[in-house]
Amino acid sequence: MGDALRPMARPRLYEQVIDRLREYVADAGLGAGDKLPAERELAQRLGVSRTSIKQAIVVLQVQGLVEARHGGGTYLVADTLDAEPVENLVERRKRLPDVLDAREAIETKLAELAAERRTTSDLDAIEAALDHMRQEVAEGEHGVEGDRRFHAAVTEAAHSVLLAEFMSSIADQITESRNESLRQPGRPARSLTQHIAIFDAISLRDGKRAAAAMRRHLRTVAKVRLLSWNPEDETDGDSEAGW
Template sequence: MSESLRPLARPRLYEQVVERLREYVGAEGLKAGDRLPPERDLADRLGVSRTSVRQAIVALEVQGLVEVRHGGGTYLLRDRLQAEPLETMIERRRRLPDVLDARDALETKLAALAAVRRTDQDLAEIDTALAAMAAAVERGELGVDEDQRFHAAVTAAAHSTLLADFMAEISLSIAESRTESLRQPGRPARSLDQHRGIAEAIRARDPERAAAAMHTHIDTVGSVKLLDWEAEEGD
């Protein structure tokens, strides 16, 4: 029988809660820093269990849209709750470990090569990327484009055409992992510090230290709430 007649998926209850919360934030004109109603109040007003509300909040937290302060409530991190479809999150969670493995293998080698092969011009571009990311962090931004510029500068400094081609082939997946990492609370500033450590090792022409610094950075990139999250059915 045709795949077009496969069974319809029923939206999980907490996906519906997420949609109601999105509508609520828009209708009330809430902005980043504002607090959502307590879980108990949300459950009562929506006619669902606190479990479903909690699952919805966790899904929003994983996406970097809210911050849960234990004992202090749930606060918006963005002006809007533009949540991703659940299946998109599940698929990204499935891909992410492989992407991180590839990044670790490629980028630690690129950092080591950059420490050996970099030119003064390469170093100037790395420093420019660092300055741009520092400015983005100072403005309170994630610095996604600036982060990408730094890693591109390190790749260029390695002067390895084949490794650069491999990086280009997985660039979309790398961009996805970058955004996932940088939207973790406090991550942009931490990433900036790690980038500075990588740059200093490259500047010092120390390939072992450059590789170690990049490996530590990629480990941090992989420390995200998404990998601890499990999609549940709700009630």
């Protein structure tokens, strides 16, 4: 038998809060840098507990849509609150640890090989990727394309057909981990600095140093709020009746 009669999932209350916040931001014409009402006010106006408001804010933070400043309120990072469906986040949260483990295992070796095998044209390609990411960061962007180019250039510099094929086989998952990491506050500039350290080691043909620099970088990449978020943490007892 199929699973058509499987138990129906109850919509999480904080997902409904997110929907209301998205409508509010659009109706009020708010944009990046604007402040949302205080949690207490939102809870009163929506008829839910502050716990549900906090859960909604955390989900929006995980997606890089808002920034919660300690003691200073919550501010929009983007011009809309077009949040991903929570189920997408849940599925990515399940995949991410394996992807990050694979990246550390493969890319650390790639950096070591790149230091040993790189050519002048390889160094030029890596440096061009750094310049691209540097420009993106200077313009306030996340540096996603520059990051992609950098890791692709290091992979190319390793001159390992098989490892390059492994990287290609998980390209979509790597893109997910890249986007997840680079939307963490302050992460683009930090990643750029770490890329430069990797490049310096590759330039010096220091394989051990290049591998260590790549490992440090990928362990930073792995520090994302999504992995500490618990999507099932609903203990406030709110019900749809409160709406």
